[in-house]
Amino acid sequence: MDNTTIKEHYITEFRKAEENMNGEASTAFHLIRKNAIAKFDELGFPTAKNEDWRFTNVSPLFKFDFKKGNTVKLNNSDIEKYLINGLNENIIVFINGIYSVELSSIKKQDNGIVIDSLKNVLNTKPELVQNYIGKFAEIDNGFTALNTAFASEGIVIIIPDNLQVKGHIHLLYITGEEGKHVISQPRNLIVTGKNCRVNIIESYHSRTNEANLVNAVSEVVVGENSFVEIYRLQQENESSFHINRTQSILAASSTYTHYSVTLGGAIVRNDTNIKLNAENCTGNLYGLYLTEGSQHVDNHTLIDHAKPRCQSNEMYKGVLNDNSRGVFNGKVFVREDAQKTNAYQSNKAILLTSTAIIDTKPQLEIYADDVKCSHGAAIGQLDNEAVFYLRSRGIDEELARKVLIRAFANDIFETIANDIFHEHLNNLVFEKLK
Amino acid sequence: MLSVKNLFVKVEDKEILKGINLEVKAGEVHAIMGPNGSGKSTLANVIAGKEGYEVTGGEVTLNGTDLLDMNPEERAREGVFLAFQYPVEIPGVSNATFLKTALNEIRKHKGQDELDALNFLKYMKEKMRVVGIDEKLINRPVNQGFSGGEKKRNEIFQLQMLQPTLAVLDETDSGLDIDALKIVSAGVNSFRSKTNAVIVVTHYQRLLNYIVPDYVHVLVNGKIVKSGGKELALELEEKGYDWISNPKGEAVAV
Numbered sequence: 092m093d094n095t096t097i098k099e100h101y102i103t104e105f106r107k108a109e110e111n112m113n114g115e116a117s118t119a120f121h122l123i124r125k126n127a128i129a130k131f132d133e134l135g136f137p138t139a140k141n142e143d144w145r146f147t148n149v150s151p152l153f154k155f156d157f158k159k160g161n162t163v164k165l166n167n168s169d170i171e172k173y174l175i176n177g178l179n180e181n182i183i184v185f186i187n188g189i190y191s192v193e194l195s196s197i198k199k200q201d202n203g204i205v206i207d208s209l210k211n212v213l214n215t216k217p218e219l220v221q222n223y224i225g226k227f228a229e230i231d232n233g234f235t236a237l238n239t240a241f242a243s244e245g246i247v248i249i250i251p252d253n254l255q256v257k258g259h260i261h262l263l264y265i266t267g268e269e270g271k272h273v274i275s276q277p278r279n280l281i282v283t284g285k286n287c288r289v290n291i292i293e294s295y296h297s298r299t300n301e302a303n304l305v306n307a308v309s310e311v312v313v314g315e316n317s318f319v320e321i322y323r324l325q326q327e328n329e330s331s332f333h334i335n336r337t338q339s340i341l342a343a344s345s346t347y348t349h350y351s352v353t354l355g356g357a358i359v360r361n362d363t364n365i366k367l368n369a370e371n372c373t374g375n376l377y378g379l380y381l382t383e384g385s386q387h388v389d390n391h392t393l394i395d396h397a398k399p400r401c402q403s404n405e406m407y408k409g410v411l412n413d414n415s416r417g418v419f420n421g422k423v424f425v426r427e428d429a430q431k432t433n434a435y436q437s438n439k440a441i442l443l444t445s446t447a448i449i450d451t452k453p454q455l456e457i458y459a460d461d462v463k464c465s466h467g468a469a470i471g472q473l474d475n476e477a478v479f480y481l482r483s484r485g486i487d488e489e490l491a492r493k494v495l496i497r498a499f500a501n502d503i504f505e506t507i508a509n510d511i512f513h514e515h516l517n518n519l520v521f522e523k524l525k
Numbered sequence: 526m527l528s529v530k531n532l533f534v535k536v537e538d539k540e541i542l543k544g545i546n547l548e549v550k551a552g553e554v555h556a557i558m559g560p561n562g563s564g565k566s567t568l569a570n571v572i573a574g575k576e577g578y579e580v581t582g583g584e585v586t587l588n589g590t591d592l593l594d595m596n597p598e599e600r601a602r603e604g605v606f607l608a609f610q611y612p613v614e615i616p617g618v619s620n621a622t623f624l625k626t627a628l629n630e631i632r633k634h635k636g637q638d639e640l641d642a643l644n645f646l647k648y649m650k651e652k653m654r655v656v657g658i659d660e661k662l663i664n665r666p667v668n669q670g671f672s673g674g675e676k677k678r679n680e681i682f683q684l685q686m687l688q689p690t691l692a693v694l695d696e697t698d699s700g701l702d703i704d705a706l707k708i709v710s711a712g713v714n715s716f717r718s719k720t721n722a723v724i725v726v727t728h729y730q731r732l733l734n735y736i737v738p739d740y741v742h743v744l745v746n747g748k749i750v751k752s753g754g755k756e757l758a759l760e761l762e763e764k765g766y767d768w769i770s771n772p773k774g775e776a777v778a779v
């Protein structure tokens with residue numbers, strides 16, 4: 092199918108879904124969807140002509156006839172392999188994008204916190220999300236438009252003032268149905284009040300070997316003086332596609348840290364954007380992608396310094412093997428008002444073969460005069476001096492190279508305080524680089 | 526032990542070593558002195574098996590086995606150790622983990638059991654005392670953020686840990702103050718035995734006050750132009766390399 096046909100296909104799907112909606116079609120929330128489908132009609136899917144998608148050709152997606160998935164009956168033992176041993180405080184499971192009550196386990200919360208599926212919230216208390224969804228994730232491409240148009244399921248986490256959520260909230264997105272190409276479009280919303288703390292892990296997995304498509308959008312609203320950490324682990328099979336937009340906005344004196352770890356997927360495109368929207372906030376973006384075969388991983392980040400006295404730290408690292416390809420585009424935007432900004436960006440990649448490719452582009456747009464911004468990029472091969480140093484002590488070449496690659500990759504996790512999770516990430520890297 | 530015969534080496538089409546002969550026997554310490562750029566590091570690196578050097582003639586053997594045929598890790602397992610002039614920083618790999626891996630690779634090669642964590646720790650503690658190296662340097666990534674002196678001390682610590690048969694020390698004295706120099710020298714001296722050998726590469730005589738060599742060779746422009754006993758080093762210190770760079774028909778001993 093070509094770009095236009097596929098566009099028509101989704102618009103028709105939207106109309107059909109609308110016809111079966113009854114009362115919901117007249118809700119305020121549905122208006123958001125209607126606007127989005129109109130936007131989608133206008134934008135279509137991005138092509139290489141679009142500057143932001145120059146290096147990522149999404150046309151391989153259109154070879155598949157993606158269908159909405161069904162609830163697949165799974166037992167706890169089926170999902171065990173996706174869990175992180177020792178981090179099972181709160182587990183929320185989506186199968187083919189559909190919330191599974193049976194497989195989820197949320198520690199009893201009697202403190203006003205909302206952890207629920209978007210579907211339930213829309214049915215019971217749509218006012219909780221009405222003022223947030225679509226307010227932050229600007230619809231500037233067809234994928235975000237499509238997700239918004241079909242927004243009906245995902246996670247909603249709303250944390251009241253002064254609440255420190257203990258442990259981690261682990262969101263599992265398990266996609267796949269035998270003999271079918273599944274599309275799932277999670278729409279997530281995370282909102283914290285003042286003085287909160289929360290750690291969220293999102294991990295994306297494939298149940299089957301089929302090519303699936305996850306088109307996810309998350310909006311994260313960090314309240315004053317709160318600490319929010321989000322870890323996005325993309326572990327899908329190597330024929331699947333993942334388009335992800337995570338848009339966060341920070342209130343005064345808050346700290347937001349996002350980790351992006353991409354191991355799987357045929358084509359992965361992440362737009363990880365933060366807006367430092369009040370004074371004294373800190374935004375940290377860390378990313379690691381390990382690619383092999385013909386994987387294609389595109390990370391676009393945008394750090395928008397809108398207000399004075401904020402700082403941002405960004406570090407993305409990639410290890411690319413075989414014919415795989417990476418794209419890194421890191422935009423830092425310092426508005427006129429954002430004096431005393433401190434922005435640091437670093438982007439490093441190791442190419443293990445002569446056929447692996449990386450396109451990287453730092454983009455600093457600075458409109459304030461009293462700012463400190465720096466960026467560094469280092470793309471290259473493994474350090475031969477270091478390889479020789481290890482070999483000269485009796486370590487064989489293959490092991491020496493592995494040790495150095497692992498060290499390069501694991502470095503990104505240095506700031507993770509939780510030992511269990513740190514170890515889990517190191518193990519994922521170890522397995523992938525085997 | 527080590528036998529270098531008529532060794533010619535090119536780097537990027539430039540001839541650097543022009544017929545080196547060197548015989549080092551077990552129990553001996555040889556010093557190789559010479560001005561900057563004379564080829565000292567080239568010789569050390571070729572013995573250790575670093576890439577980028579083209580051997581165009583001659584041979585290097587260790588106890589009769591051809592070293593030039595082996596890759597660096599095989600040489601290390603056979604007992605060759607190079608203390609680097611510029612030790613490499615390796616972010617993300619702790620000194621202790623690195624040494625445990627290296628030691629066990631060498632032990633495996635020798636048909637010995639690998640050391641488990643506990644025995645390794647015991648062994649390492651003992652060697653740390655010998656070199657007087659700080660505990661916190663052991664757990665840090667290899668050489669990362671180490672001062673010049675700490676890096677050199679770390680090389681000697683590795684020497685003590687790995688107990689090679691042939692140690693080649695490339696400018697181990699550079700960047701050391703007198704106290705550090707004494708400690709590093711003591712580390713080397715306690716390593717010396719009847720069954721191993723040491724080659725000390727330096728362009729200052731200073732180190733040789735502490736690591737007293739049996740033989741001194743002067744390398745100028747890719748050739749050993751003079752060899753002698755430890756007193757040769759003192760003579761060089763006094764008269765400089767110019768005196769020897771223009772030898773007046775003196776016999777060039779090997």
Ligand SMILES: Nc1ncnc2c1ncn2[C@@H]1O[C@H](COP(=O)(O)OP(=O)(O)O)[C@@H](O)[C@H]1O
Binds near residue numbers: 564
């Ligand atoms: N990798 C290299 N590429 C080009 N020239 C080199 C390289 N290594 C050494 N040389 C040259 O070889 C000569 C000897 O260098 P080196 O062995 O480092 O001397 P020394 O250790 O005695 O100071 C010098 O002229 C140096 O410039």
Ligand SMILES: [Mg+2]
Binds near residue numbers: 567695696
């Ligand atoms: Mg040198």
